[in-house]
Amino acid sequence: AQSVAQPEDQVNVAEGNPLTVKCTYSVSGNPYLFWYVQYPNRGLQFLLKYITGDNLVKGSYGFEAEFNKSQTSFHLKKPSALVSDSALYFCAVRDISGNTPLVFGKGTRLSVIA
Amino acid sequence: GAVVSQHPSWVICKSGTSVKIECRSLDFQATTMFWYRQFPKQSLMLMATSNEGSKATYEQGVEKDKFLINHASLTLSTLTVTSAHPEDSSFYICSARDWKGPNTGELFFGEGSRLTVL
Numbered sequence: 418a419q420s421v422a423q424p425e426d427q428v429n430v431a432e433g434n435p436l437t438v439k440c441t442y443s444v445s446g447n448p449y450l451f452w453y454v455q456y457p458n459r460g461l462q463f464l465l466k467y468i469t470g471d472n473l474v475k476g477s478y479g480f481e482a483e484f485n486k487s488q489t490s491f492h493l494k495k496p497s498a499l500v501s502d503s504a505l506y507f508c509a510v511r512d513i514s515g516n517t518p519l520v521f522g523k524g525t526r527l528s529v530i531a
Numbered sequence: 532g533a534v535v536s537q538h539p540s541w542v543i544c545k546s547g548t549s550v551k552i553e554c555r556s557l558d559f560q561a562t563t564m565f566w567y568r569q570f571p572k573q574s575l576m577l578m579a580t581s582n583e584g585s586k587a588t589y590e591q592g593v594e595k596d597k598f599l600i601n602h603a604s605l606t607l608s609t610l611t612v613t614s615a616h617p618e619d620s621s622f623y624i625c626s627a628r629d630w631k632g633p634n635t636g637e638l639f640f641g642e643g644s645r646l647t648v649l
Contacts, residue, residue, distance in 0.1 A: 451637065460537070
């Protein structure tokens with residue numbers, strides 16, 4: 418079975434500082450990995466994905482994530498946080514074999530303080 | 532990216548009534564759509580997988596007679612909450628996969644539907 422762990426419920430960071438939102442995963446085979454962002458009372462917006470290739474993936478709004486197979490991690494990062502980045506972030510994984518749905522982590526709320 | 536439209540965004544209904552939520556893929560075809568439910572301050576819980584032209588596959592613990600899913604075309608799936616009760620109040624989100632696109636597993640999400648049952 419596949420699963421995702423986001424160990425932090427809340428991450429606080431000052432505007433302009435780098436941010437990291439952690440994610441580790443578990444799948445039986447090779448993973449497809451995703452990050453989504455959710456603003457209040459809205460659906461999910463896609464940020465970035467890792468399918469294959471370079472371990473460092475660049476996505477929307479200046480976010481990036483690094484796939485680390487040995488640590489089974491896919492942490493989301495941004496060099497300089499903005500107040501507008503404050504939202505709920507979900508990491509998701511899917512095993513590349515089979516037509517399986519995405520499995521989401523519990524989410525991490527990011528607060529960027531001016 | 533592909534667009535998924537969900538309607539209505541907000542709905543308030545009386546206990547005992549039924550509510551239908553529509554999920555449409557606007558610029559792509561989706562043989563498979565997924566319905567998620569999100570409780571306050573919690574993650575998304577997969578309720579069911581909707582397959583075009585066939586019965587939906589429900590996750591364990593989800594009542595199929597309570598949450599009726601119909602996927603009559605390649606661009607439309609509906610979720611009907613039957614005989615709604617206050618405990619059904621939640622944020623329901625649909626998602627779809629572009630079946631003609633590369634099978635990367637990326638899902639496109641609707642904006643969600645906030646259901647409040649009085």
